[in-house]
Structure formats: C-alpha cells, structure tokens
Amino acid sequence: MLLIHCPYCDEERPELEFRNAGEAHIARSNNIAAESDEDFEKFFFIRSNPKGVIFERWRHIHGCARFFNAARDTITDRFLLTYKAGEPKPDLTKLAADAGPAAWANRPPDQLNEKPKAKRPTKGEA
Amino acid sequence: MRKYSVFAIAREAMRGHKGWEEQWSSPEPKSEYDVIIVGAGGHGLATAYYLAKEHGITNVAVLEKGWLGGGNTGRNTTIIRSNYLYDESAGIYDHALKLWDGLSQDLNYNVMYSARGVMMLAHNVHDVQVLKRHVHANRLNGIDNEWLTPEQAREFCPPLNISASARYPVVGASLQRRGGTARHDAVAWGYARGASDRGVHIIQNCEVTGVRRTPDGRVSGVETSKGFIGAKKVGVVAAGHTSVIMNMAGVRMPLESYPLQALVSEPVKPVFPCVVMSNTVHAYISQSDKGELVIGAGTDQYISYSQTGGLHIINHTLDAICEMFPMFTRMKMLRSWGGIVDVTPDRSPILAKTPVPGLYVNCGWGTGGFKATPGSGNVFAHTIARDEPHPINAPFTIERFRTGRLIDEAAAAAVAH
Ligand SMILES: Cc1cc2nc3c(=O)[nH]c(=O)nc-3n(C[C@H](O)[C@H](O)[C@H](O)COP(=O)(O)OP(=O)(O)OC[C@H]3O[C@@H](n4cnc5c(N)ncnc54)[C@H](O)[C@@H]3O)c2cc1C
Numbered sequence: 239m240l241l242i243h244c245p246y247c248d249e250e251r252p253e254l255e256f257r258n259a260g261e262a263h264i265a266r267s268n269n270i271a272a273e274s275d276e277d278f279e280k281f282f283f284i285r286s287n288p289k290g291v292i293f294e295r296w297r298h299i300h301g302c303a304r305f306f307n308a309a310r311d312t313i314t315d316r317f318l319l320t321y322k323a324g325e326p327k328p329d330l331t332k333l334a335a336d337a338g339p340a341a342w343a344n345r346p347p348d349q350l351n352e353k354p355k356a357k358r359p360t361k362g363e364a
Numbered sequence: 365m366r367k368y369s370v371f372a373i374a375r376e377a378m379r380g381h382k383g384w385e386e387q388w389s390s391p392e393p394k395s396e397y398d399v400i401i402v403g404a405g406g407h408g409l410a411t412a413y414y415l416a417k418e419h420g421i422t423n424v425a426v427l428e429k430g431w432l433g434g435g436n437t438g439r440n441t442t443i444i445r446s447n448y449l450y451d452e453s454a455g456i457y458d459h460a461l462k463l464w465d466g467l468s469q470d471l472n473y474n475v476m477y478s479a480r481g482v483m484m485l486a487h488n489v490h491d492v493q494v495l496k497r498h499v500h501a502n503r504l505n506g507i508d509n510e511w512l513t514p515e516q517a518r519e520f521c522p523p524l525n526i527s528a529s530a531r532y533p534v535v536g537a538s539l540q541r542r543g544g545t546a547r548h549d550a551v552a553w554g555y556a557r558g559a560s561d562r563g564v565h566i567i568q569n570c571e572v573t574g575v576r577r578t579p580d581g582r583v584s585g586v587e588t589s590k591g592f593i594g595a596k597k598v599g600v601v602a603a604g605h606t607s608v609i610m611n612m613a614g615v616r617m618p619l620e621s622y623p624l625q626a627l628v629s630e631p632v633k634p635v636f637p638c639v640v641m642s643n644t645v646h647a648y649i650s651q652s653d654k655g656e657l658v659i660g661a662g663t664d665q666y667i668s669y670s671q672t673g674g675l676h677i678i679n680h681t682l683d684a685i686c687e688m689f690p691m692f693t694r695m696k697m698l699r700s701w702g703g704i705v706d707v708t709p710d711r712s713p714i715l716a717k718t719p720v721p722g723l724y725v726n727c728g729w730g731t732g733g734f735k736a737t738p739g740s741g742n743v744f745a746h747t748i749a750r751d752e753p754h755p756i757n758a759p760f761t762i763e764r765f766r767t768g769r770l771i772d773e774a775a776a777a778a779v780a781h
C-alpha cells in the first residue's frame with residue numbers, strides 16, 4: 239500500500255483513495271481523426287514502461303476526485319514528487335534524492351519509525 | 365544424458381547414488397552463437413529446446429540474469445487451460461495443451477501435469493452469458509468446455525459453497541476437464557536438461573545490458589555482465605523486463621509491467637480436487653501435491669518492477685476465498701510473493717519478428733502464460749529458425765496495434781491468468 243501526496247488536498251493519503259490513470263504527459267491530438275495509424279498507435283498503445291522513474295497520472299477518486307501527476311521510481315515504488323495537472327513535466331536532474339518521502343514501505347531503515355516531515359507548511363502555519 | 369527410469373533408480377540404489385549427473389551443464393559463454401535467447405524462464409528454455417530438437421539448431425545460448433526459472437515461471441499458480449474465446453487464442457493455447465499431454469515422456473522428466481479440471485464460476489447473469497459464450501466458442505474450435513449447474517459444480521468440487529445466501533452466490537460454472545496444473549519448477553528444469561543435452565548453453569547470472577546492431581540495423585549480439593556475445597539472431601523472452609531490453613534495441617513496446625501476487629497456505633491433507641477460478645471476485649485456487657492451497661491474487665494498479673505488491677490486494681482475494689470456501693477460513697497462509705507481469709493492451713501475447721532484422725520477441729503473456737509454455741516455445745523456435753512465424757503465432761504480431769487486428773481477450777474476460 240502506497241502513501242500518496244495529493245497536491246490539491248496537500249495531504250498524504252493511503253493508496254486506497256486513489257486510482258492510477260496511466261502514463262502522464264501523453265498529448266492527445268486535437269484532431270484525432272487525422273492521425274496516421276503510426277501516430278495513433280504511439281498515442282494509444284505504446285508505453286515507456288520504464289524501470290526507474292515514471293511520470294504517471296493519479297486520480298484522488300475518494301478524496302477531491304481530481305487528476306494530478308507523479309514522478310515515481312518503479313524499482314522502489316517511492317514517489318519523488320506529485321504535482322498538479324497542467325504543470326510542466328519536472329526536470330528530474332533537479333529533483334533532490336529526498337524530495338519528500340511518500341511511500342512508507344521504502345523508507346530507509348533508520349527512518350522507519352519517524353513520521354515523514356511535512357514538505358510544505360501545514361494549514362494554519364505559513 | 366542418462367535417461368531417468370526405474371532401472372536408473374535401481375542401478376543408483378545399488379551404488380549409493382553416486383552416478384547421478386548434473387541435470388544441465390553450466391559452461392562459460394562462447395564469443396558467438398547462432399541464436400541467443402534472453403531469459404531462462406519456461407518460455408525461453410522451451411524455445412531453445414525446440415530449436416535444437418525440431419530445427420537442428422544447437423549452437424544456442426540462453427542468457428539469464430538470475431537463476432533459471434526464477435522469474436514468473438517459478439512464481440506462478442500453474443493453472444493450465446485453453447478455453448480462451450477467440451480462434452487465434454484457442455489455436456495457441458490448445459497447441460500448448462496438446463503438448464502438455466505427453467511432455468513428461470518427451471522430456472523424460474516428470475512435469476506433474478495433472479488434468480484435474482479447471483472450473484470457472486459464474487456469480488451473476490453477466491458471468492453466465494460470458495461463460496456460456498466461451499463454452500460455445502470453444503466447442504466450435506474443438507476445445508472441451510462444458511456448462512455445469514450449481515449442484516453439478518459442487519459435485520465436482522465438494523468444498524464449494526453454493527448456498528443462495530452466499531455473498532457471491534454460484535449460479536453456474538464452466539468446466540474444462542483437460543485443464544489442470546503442472547509443477548512449475550520441473551517445467552523449467554526439464555526443458556533446461558533437454559536443451560543442455562542437445563548442446564544448448566544455459567548461462568545463468570549473465571544479465572543482458574545492451575543489444576548491439578550493425579550499421580545497417582541488423583542485430584549482431586548482446587552486451588552482458590560477462591562481456592559481449594555475438595549472434596545474428598536474438599530472441600527476447602524476458603516477461604516483465606521486455607520493455608527494458610527492447611528499448612536497448614530501440615524498439616518501444618505496447619507493454620506495461622505490473623506486480624502480480626500469489627500465496628500458499630500451510631500444507632493439509634487432500635481437500636481440494638480441482639482448480640477453481642472466479643473472474644468476478646478475482647480469486648483462483650488449487651491444492652498442490654505438497655498439500656498447500658495455492659491462491660492467486662490480482663495485479664496492483666501501478667507499474668512496478670519491485671516484485672512485491674500491496675497487502676490489500678491479497679487481502680481482497682482471501683476475503684473472496686473465505687466466502688466461497690468457508691472451510692478455509694481458519695487456514696494459515698505461509699508465504700506470499702510477487703512476480704512482474706508484462707501486459708499488452710488486448711491481453712494477448714506477442715510472438716513475432718520485430719522491426720529490427722534478427723531480433724525476435726516473445727512477450728505479453730501477462731498474468732497467464734505458464735499454461736502456454738510448451739506451445740509458445742514450440743512456435744517461437746519455428747519463428748526464429750525459419751525467420752517467419754508458424755501459422756499458429758502468425759496473428760500475434762506487434763503490428764496488430766497499428767492495424768487494429770487485436771485479439772481482444774481483455775474484452776472477452778477482463779481478468780488475470
Ligand atoms: C503470481 C503469478 C501467478 C501466475 N499464475 C499463472 C497461472 O496460474 N497460469 C498461467 O498460465 N500463468 C500464470 N502466471 C503467468 C506466468 O507465470 C507467466 O506468463 C510465464 O511464466 C512467463 O514465462 P516466461 O518464461 O516468459 O517468463 P519468466 O519466467 O519471468 O522468465 C523471464 C526471464 O528473463 C530474465 N531476464 C529479465 N531481464 C533479463 C536480462 N536483462 N538479461 C537476462 N535475463 C533477463 C528473468 O530473470 C527471467 O528469469 C502467473 C504469474 C504470476 C507472477
């Protein structure tokens with residue numbers, strides 16, 4: 239079970255509240271009928287399926303119900319970052335290794351009993 | 365290779381079992397082979413075996429990054445059946461089923477294929493319609509599949525709860541009597557032994573890290589953790605890692621890799637005579653010859669190479685198992701694990717030539733390829749040896765995702781294995 243930070247609710251919530259919605263940043267053509275078979279195949283069927291960092295869409299279906307994007311490592315299942323839909327694809331080289339622990343399961347052993355530090359100020363502060 | 369037989373057992377018993385040979389040899393890689401197979405799962409090893417046995421191509425290496433049979437082959441719940449909906453699927457899965465019958469003799473290795481029957485449960489009107497459609501379509505293809513009433517289902521599988529007040533009432537079932545199970549490890553070991561005996565090199569702990577191509581685009585070999593190994597033909601049979609390896613050759617695939625979990629209970633005396641699957645509640649169960657209940661769960665919802673999966677996934681499956689078989693509610697589960705399965709958009713495999721000359725791919729078996737192991741290896745060997753597909757795997761191209769000629773078992777069943 240993953241722990242996922244919804245960028246709209248600004249809270250980490252259990253995976254059960256979310257639906258994965260596939261690879262992110264795949265642009266749908268404005269004129270889909272005019273797409274060549276090759277381009278339609280790329281858009282619809284071909285997936286990068288990386289072993290490493292993936293950009294993917296999630297939907298907080300049992301929360302705010304909104305779609306957002308995430309960068310996650312598919313080897314450790316650890317989230318590097320979640321960000322709002324429409325925001326540009328983040329530059330991975332700029333993501334610090336410790337960009338907000340989101341998956342309890344993959345926390346280093348010495349931090350296992352530690353609560354994740356809030357990345358952003360929580361409500362009331364700021 | 366010394367044949368296994370009752371005489372061999374007697375002879376070895378007389379001399380203190382000192383004469384048993386290693387089942388396969390573990391040579392150092394040569395610099396060049398006629399064919400390299402990437403991945404020593406059941407499908408890769410079967411491919412090498414049939415290349416040698418049926419096509420006389422013995423200068424073959426099977427490269428495996430871990431140990432042979434340690435991927436999905438050694439992690440699956442071993443359900444074997446061929447009652448898929450579409451003609452193309454019926455063709456390839458039943459080709460495999462025919463080979464299962466007789467495989468132990470062919471390999472001189474007991475793969476423990478047991479045609480104990482696979483029963484699929486219907487819990488609602490929609491299930492009834494779908495399963496009956498399968499029964500009819502299968503019969504038209506000459507594949508056995510029959511419809512059972514709830515009472516007949518319980519007669520075939522006494523532990524089944526068919527009470528009308530059950531949370532998932534059983535309103536009928538389909539039964540393929542030729543379906544069943546086999547011993548997964550023995551399948552890998554038997555093919556490895558048969559291939560090695562015919563001269564195939566099985567090289568374990570040898571990870572493929574690159575695919576080398578000539579200036580005109582042809583395959584010329586692979587980079588590995590043991591150095592470069594040349595070959596004009598390379599067959600990729602790497603299940604969950606197919607996208608990774610095909611990327612090394614510049615080919616992007618219509619695949620996504622997901623964790624799929626299974627678990628086994630403590631061993632008990634024989635209580636469960638057959639295989640039962642329920643697509644709707646997503647549970648499948650059988651009892652191994654060791655006595656463990658073997659239970660398969662669903663995939664996680666996200667792409668992962670972690671070979672684990674979420675606890676809530678197996679929990680959900682156990683909820684369903686306990687509802688359908690109340691006698692199992694107090695069983696203890698001993699072990700659970702995950703494998704990484706490569707899923708295509710239409711849930712049918714790809715066994716084909718690729719846009720890169722000399723590069724072949726056998727993948728996309730997803731949650732249900734163990735049953736196809738002999739048939740898949742058999743026609744994939746043909747595809748590599750002749751550089752053209754066998755009629756049975758000809759429909760399973762990569763191009764179908766461009767042309768639209770999908771083999772849409774996803775729509776037909778929408779479920780695993
Ligand atoms: C939990 C679970 C339950 C299942 N239940 C069933 C079932 O009941 N019935 C059924 O029919 N199917 C089932 N399946 C599916 C079935 O296990 C697979 O479809 C089948 O075993 C695939 O066989 P394979 O030989 O293609 O892959 P694998 O056995 O996974 O072999 C691929 C091999 O490639 C190797 N490899 C990967 N990358 C590299 C590299 N770079 N270099 C070298 N080697 C590499 C891997 O280490 C691996 O050994 C199940 C799968 C799982 C995970």
Ligand SMILES: [Zn+2]
Pocket residue numbers: 244245246247248298301302303304
């Ligand atoms: Zn939210």
